[in-house]
Amino acid sequence: AQKVTQAQTEISVVEKEDVTLDCVYETRDTTYYLFWYKQPPSGELVFLIRRNSFDEQNEISGRYSWNFQKSTSSFNFTITASQVVDSAVYFCALSEAEWTEYGNKLVFGAGTILRVKS
Amino acid sequence: DAGVIQSPRHEVTEMGQEVTLRCKPISGHNSLFWYRQTMMRGLELLIYFNNNVPIDDSGMPEDRFSAKMPNASFSTLKIQPSEPRDSAVYFCASRKGQVMNTEAFFGQGTRLTVV
Numbered sequence: 001a002q003k004v005t006q007a008q009t010e011i012s013v014v015e016k017e018d019v020t021l022d023c024v025y026e027t028r029d030t031t032y033y034l035f036w037y038k039q040p041p042s043g044e045l046v047f048l049i050r051r052n053s054f055d056e057q058n059e060i061s062g063r064y065s066w067n068f069q070k071s072t073s074s075f076n077f078t079i080t081a082s083q084v085v086d087s088a089v090y091f092c093a094l095s096e097a098e099w100t101e102y103g104n105k106l107v108f109g110a111g112t113i114l115r116v117k118s
Numbered sequence: 119d120a121g122v123i124q125s126p127r128h129e130v131t132e133m134g135q136e137v138t139l140r141c142k143p144i145s146g147h148n149s150l151f152w153y154r155q156t157m158m159r160g161l162e163l164l165i166y167f168n169n170n171v172p173i174d175d176s177g178m179p180e181d182r183f184s185a186k187m188p189n190a191s192f193s194t195l196k197i198q199p200s201e202p203r204d205s206a207v208y209f210c211a212s213r214k215g216q217v218m219n220t221e222a223f224f225g226q227g228t229r230l231t232v233v
Binding site for chain 1: 151153159160161163166173174207209211213219221222223224226227
């Protein structure tokens with residue numbers, strides 16, 4: 001069964017600090033996709049990134065970067081030079097590849113609350 | 119594209135009453151998910167549909183919860199009778215295709231308060 005663990009319930013940092021959000025997953029499949037979503041105080045869930053299990057190259061998008069380590073089943077998210085606007089709940093999610101005619105479900109971790117103080 | 123539309127945005131009801139939450143997925147998306155978010159449990163998957171067919175309802179907490187998807191553009195989540203512990207934010211999400219590589223798009227959620 002697929003499972004996503006975000007062990008950090010809440011993190012507080014001061015603006016301009018770097019912060020890393022951890023995500024560890026469990027799956028029986030060799031092919032799967034991982035996702036990160038952001039939930040700002042307004043409440044909506046915003047898609048940030050998807051990564052397939054065969055692509056372990058790290059990805060950088062502005063101040064955001066993602067480190068995928070298949071050997072440790074981790075997909076960590078780093079925000080460089082954090083800003084107050086980064087304050088949100090961040091969710092990691094997993095979708096397995098096991099093909100069924102019924103599609104694949106998307107399972108989320110519990111989320112990490114990030115508070116960035118000025 | 120209007121995105122995933124949920125209604126109502128807020129619902130306050132008394133214990134024992136029936137509550138119906140509504141969702142209109144993005145046109146062309148054939149997977150639909152209902153999630154519940156609480157402080158204690160985070161974001162829980164309740165049920166998901168593919169091509170209007172319920173696939174996995176193992177996350178539905180009790181028989182008081184039911185979900186339907188009569189057509190590709192509409193789904194409901196019903197709680198009857200409602201209880202205070204059902205208070206949460208309920209999200210609907212839709213996804214294109216049946217494969218794992220597409221992201222899900224979320225509605226703005228319905229904040230349910232049962233008093």
